[in-house]
Amino acid sequence: MRHLSIFIEITGEQKYVGSIVGESYNDACFRYSREYLDSVYAAPISISLPLQEEAFSSSVTRNFFEGLLPEGFSRKAVANWIKTDENDYMTILATLGSECLGAIKVIDDDLSGLQDKSTSDYEKLSVEQVKALAEEGASKSTQVLLETHLSLTGATGKVGLYYDDANDDWYLPTGDAPSTHIVKQSHVRLERIVLNEQLCMLTAHNLGIDIPETFIVDTGSGADSDILYATKRYDRVISDKKVIDGLKVPIRLHQEDFAQAMGISASDKYEKEDSGYIRRMFDLVRFYCSDPIMEQNKLWKRICFNFLIGNTDCHIKNYSLVYNDNLKNIKLSPAYDIVSTRIYNMTKEMSFYIGGELDIERLNRASFSSAAATVGIPERLAMKIFDETAEGFEDALSRASAELGEKGFGDADKMQADIFRKGGYANL
Structure with a gap:
């Protein structure tokens, strides 16, 4: 029997929400805990998962929680490296669920002792290390996902990093440390995709559309192999509550995409x-x-x-x-x-x-x-x-x-x- 514990950050504090339990990923069901339902801070973690005592069906459970995972090449690579079926969202989520989009955290109860002992830290990256992310594309970013237990949705190779804008320094979060920016590599088949996205985002901003702060990180000559695209996370807010190695640790804000909220599988996006x-x-x-x-x-x-x-x-x-x-x-x-x-x-x-x-x-x-x-x-x-x-x-x-x-x-x-x-x- 597999058992994953689900937590969510509320006003900067981790709260136990409930669990996903099943013989396998095919029959696993999510249920809110009695403790959470009775608490003063209880609120649904998804529009598709309203507060209720009964367990949700395996399909409803899967549609929301699988929506936290990367797609495409990154998902296949993670599945291969941890030697599991790429459809086994529970095992992949247990591996990557320490830092998801939004405020959800997933703990594998069978490994909880090891996961709880992981150290939260920020490892400073050299220019060469940042450049390697640009040069090696999705394969390198997938390696980082595994090393940091970080789950970021989408099919493009991406990583979560901490950016100290005052000193123009990049850090790799480890353990439970939150990131501040999502950084994507150029697409190997789509020329100037980073420039394309920044041009579109700036155009949207000029029309009064709300966008997060975005910028191009050039680690060399400006060629596709040398540039990254950085987006400041709108689901992370810098706080004075906690500091790691002199860096202010952001609190997590919850988010869900429309597929999750509508109860639609990522495969039907x-x-x-x-x-x-x-x-x-x-x-x-x-x-x-x-x-x-x-x-x-x-x-x-x-x-x-x-x-x-x-x-x-x-x-x-x-x-x-x-x-x-x-x-x-x-x-x-x-x-x-x-x-x-x-x-x-x-x-x-x-x-x-x-x-x-x-x-x-x-x-x-x-x-x-x-x-x-x-x-x-x-x-x-x-x-x-x-x-x-x-x-x-x-x-x-x-x-x-x-x-x-x-x-x-x-x-x-x-x-x-x-x-x-x-x-x-x-x-x-």
Whole structure:
């Protein structure tokens, strides 16, 4: 019988929530503990896991907790190295669950003695070590995941690091030490992907879309093999409560992506048939966010922007909700993972249906007008947001390109031209 204990950080303190128990990953079920349910701080750890005494089904359990794990090559590599089936999410989660996205922590009860004795520390990285992350790509980042027991979702090679911006120093967290930034490598098959993402993120910022602090880390000549992409974690907040080796330790804020909140498997993050993903996304915001009207408008604007920029990889795991430190208030997280995929001639299919249409080349203003009724936003308001975003798009992208050009990224202007030509903006 496998038994994983689940903890969550609330106002900076780890609280025991419950456990996942089963003969294997096929029948494992999560149940809240009586102690947690009776506590004054009890709150659901997911919209898909409301407070209840009964155990959740194995499928509901899997959909949420498997959503904490990396995907693609990183997951396969981890599974190979720990000699388990890549479908065995329990074993992989037990290996990587010390530091997940959000505030969840997973402890394997069979190894709890060893895990509890692990030392929380920050190991300073040399420039050469940081450069190795860029050069070796996903294989190196997966090795770091194993060494630090860190679970980061997504298919791109990424690691969690601590950044001391005052001294421009990078540290590798060990044990239970939280990271402050998520750092990704360039994609071996997609040229200038880091520049692409930063250009898109700056454009979003110029249009008033909330984004986390992001920057390019150049460890050499500016070539793809020398650069990394750093994103400041919005689910980590620097605190004075604890210090390790002179570094302030951040507290964890909980988050969950829309797939987890909607109870949808990560394998179904792309909508293959029109089954109402966009409506369900807005229902989440409407029923659970503390300021539903404002958050619905933000979500709508981001969906409009992903169309304009040509991002067909804007699946439901790339939209998230973030909780405050006591889990009582929920809002839309800052926007992240925005890339113009169309400049690489990737799929024309958006990640979910908009106004009954999936093909980005067939989407237009009328499609969004139709979608407004589906999501429950007044059409006049929805189209005002769409039109303002579209009208400001060219200037916002041009300013972002100019800013990157001034920093030495000369390819930004070419990428800007490709986005104008191949993104959804060209359909208007």
